[in-house]
Amino acid sequence: MKRLLSFTFAFWFLFAACQAAKLSSYVRWVIDGDTIVLKEGTKVRYAGINAPEIPHRDEPGEPFGKEALRENIRLVKGKRVILEIAEEARDRFGRLLAYVFLPDGTFVEEVLVAKGLAFVCYMPPNLKYYPFLLEVQRKSIEAGRGLWGADLFSGDPFYLGNKRSRRFHRPSCPLGRRISRRNLVIFKDMKEAFYKGFCPCKRCRPWPGRR
Secondary structure (H helix, E strand, C coil), rough: HHHHHHHHHHHHHHHHHHHHCEEEEEEEEEEEEEEHHHCCEEEECCCEEECCCCCEEEEECCCCCCHHHHHHHHHCCCCCEEEEEEEEEEEECCCEEEECCCCCCCHHHHHHHHHCCCCCCCCCCCCCCCHHHHHHHHHHHHHHHHHHHHCCCCCCCCCCEECCCCECCCCCHHHHHCCCCEEEEEEEHHHHHHHCCCCCCCCCCCCCCCC
């Protein structure tokens, strides 16, 4: 009997923990392709993906940034969303990190990646959906959807990838040049790096359309 009660308590504890990791709210505002504001004022950053930047301050924005914003507006603005809080719940800016779903089960990150309006980024410990989203991204690349179908990937003659961080760099990037031989992988172009699940270095910014 004691063992049964112990099992029952453990079950309900885990159930409550899982429920606590999710919350539901309405989207008041869409900032860009991967960031929203809830009706309570909470800023939420989609976990596991990056969308191209839209123009802000003195930055001109990135290719398909406006398209990603429009699609995100279509998907969630004014609607109820269910947030599955990511393994690490806050980023360095204090934004809530979450996997975002609609009540009908639509996975918002999946839609944006499938349409070629966002790309997967390896960001431990928030890796729950990384393998799944990477497969979605590969199909999007193969189909040439969104930014993958645009002529944006010419640039440096090759790129340096770090198998540990899953970031790729320009050949001239100091961070790329410090990659150990054990972790180094060479990509012939950016699209190959994205296909393998690497995302761009924020320092040298080897991003489609940039020179």
